Amino acid sequence: MKTEFKISTNQNFFKEKADAYIIFLEQKSGFFTHEDFSKDPHLTELKKIYPHIEILLEKRGFNAKLSEIVALPISINQGHEMCILVGLGAKKENFVENYRRALATAIRSALSYGATSIVISLLAAEDLTMGAYKLGKETAIITEMTCYKHDDFLTTDGSKQKRFAQVILITENQYKNEMEKGLREGVIIGESVNEARYFVDTPPSHMTPIIVAKHAQEIAKKNSISYQEYNLKEIQQLKMGGLLGVARGSVEEPRFVKMEYKPQHAKNKQPILLVGKGITFDSGGLSIKPAQSMETMKDDMAGAAAVIMATAAASRLNLPIHIVALAPLTENMPSGTATKPGDVLTFYNGKTAEVKNTDAEGRLILADALSYGVKNYNPEFVIDLATLTGACAHALGPFYTGLFTTNETLAENLENAGQKSGDYVWRLPMGEDYRKAIKSTIADICNIGDSRVKAGGTTAAHFLEYFVGETPWAHLDIAGSAFDVPGIPYYAPGATGVGVRLLIELLKEMK
Ligand code: BES
Ligand code: ZN
Ligand code: ZN
Numbered sequence: 001m002k003t004e005f006k007i008s009t010n011q012n013f014f015k016e017k018a019d020a021y022i023i024f025l026e027q028k029s030g031f032f033t034h035e036d037f038s039k040d041p042h043l044t045e046l047k048k049i050y051p052h053i054e055i056l057l058e059k060r061g062f063n064a065k066l067s068e069i070v071a072l073p074i075s076i077n078q079g080h081e082m083c084i085l086v087g088l089g090a091k092k093e094n095f096v097e098n099y100r101r102a103l104a105t106a107i108r109s110a111l112s113y114g115a116t117s118i119v120i121s122l123l124a125a126e127d128l129t130m131g132a133y134k135l136g137k138e139t140a141i142i143t144e145m146t147c148y149k150h151d152d153f154l155t156t157d158g159s160k161q162k163r164f165a166q167v168i169l170i171t172e173n174q175y176k177n178e179m180e181k182g183l184r185e186g187v188i189i190g191e192s193v194n195e196a197r198y199f200v201d202t203p204p205s206h207m208t209p210i211i212v213a214k215h216a217q218e219i220a221k222k223n224s225i226s227y228q229e230y231n232l233k234e235i236q237q238l239k240m241g242g243l244l245g246v247a248r249g250s251v252e253e254p255r256f257v258k259m260e261y262k263p264q265h266a267k268n269k270q271p272i273l274l275v276g277k278g279i280t281f282d283s284g285g286l287s288i289k290p291a292q293s294m295e296t297m298k299d300d301m302a303g304a305a306a307v308i309m310a311t312a313a314a315s316r317l318n319l320p321i322h323i324v325a326l327a328p329l330t331e332n333m334p335s336g337t338a339t340k341p342g343d344v345l346t347f348y349n350g351k352t353a354e355v356k357n358t359d360a361e362g363r364l365i366l367a368d369a370l371s372y373g374v375k376n377y378n379p380e381f382v383i384d385l386a387t388l389t390g391a392c393a394h395a396l397g398p399f400y401t402g403l404f405t406t407n408e409t410l411a412e413n414l415e416n417a418g419q420k421s422g423d424y425v426w427r428l429p430m431g432e433d434y435r436k437a438i439k440s441t442i443a444d445i446c447n448i449g450d451s452r453v454k455a456g457g458t459t460a461a462h463f464l465e466y467f468v469g470e471t472p473w474a475h476l477d478i479a480g481s482a483f484d485v486p487g488i489p490y491y492a493p494g495a496t497g498v499g500v501r502l503l504i505e506l507l508k509e510m511k
Pocket of ligand 3: 387
């Protein structure tokens, strides 16, 4: 079931029929007064139902701190519904993030009361500082994201995710068109984020390389994106020794997926290349992981999911940008046929690497995809997304994606896109001292860094750098941000879909 989003300019909020009514309030230093409630027309309506609302709120200590909620039963339109007051916190730099979180918290509250339709008061579009377009967009994205849960395998009553049949946004006539535009785009972005999450959350034996490729093909077909995939034999013919070296330990065949979105109105002469790490399960291979570290390793394809879904979203949004997305897909498993520590692999571009640790497998498959992409597409720039290193996750925690690049323009554009989209990035260093750490005595480079250099996220980035040559390139390490991000109400346990919002924001801003 899809949620229907609708805009209404009906200033009498409670006249719209719904199960729950959501009103946002900005934080006060003291408590709300009678006067505060006479300023906002929706609050005035509420005051007719609860004449002493300010006393009620003060008794509860409610002064609209971020995500603070008061849910009031109301009898209107011959029904018994809920009115949810939610705090936006104090106005500060990143107020949009406050709005996202307040909205998500209110949505969770409405869902917990069994609401199937909600009305959201966005009367104060101007007061919310972001403007009607952004407000519509964020409202749609966050509603979609908050209503996501992977429930394919939940069989008991009531455990399936509930969604709204209808969401009505109330605004003023002057904001209607802009808000509608934002809503339409937001729905596409939110759905794409959720589809990326679905890829990642689906258990690894149900989302093997062949199955990922099949889904990617269906998505491409639906969105007029050209699609090509290479099977084991074809990957052998391409001499992608990295992808083959990782895949050889598994009974599941690898795939190499290529998607191309080339609109007639494309602004860029050379395509943008997106590359996503697609390890459908990372056991570590012969350098096997301890049990606890392996528990979430179905998420090791989050980069692939992000580039597939960002490309799909770009097409649905009709962005004037030529994009090529590549996803090398394989499991990383130990077996009698697996690559051994000490083995040397030869990549698509003829370069070699010594594999000292088979758990540093992401860079091996990305090396082939990156060198294939730069050679065959001569891209304007390359961005890769990968759940690449525990080191990066430990450095930044789950709230930022690690950004590695030597290109200042890309760094700035990605940082801006991160700030605007909510997929925040934090730049980490690169440079000659680190570059030396991946030397090998028997191959061109080694797949793990000198242990004295320690910075595992950076040495991994330098390994990738070796395969992009002079092409402007940025690497996004999403090991921390792709899965199980705590404390953010629009996420659920499991995948976050990180990267989709970021890439769409970046591509939209391209000149
Ligand atoms: N997929 C992991 C990285 C990872 C860790 C992703 C935690 C998500 C959460 C990657 O393949 C890996 O195992 N990297 C090793 C590299 C090391 C052997 C140089 C790591 O980070 O320990
Ligand atoms: Zn690994
Ligand atoms: Zn991995």
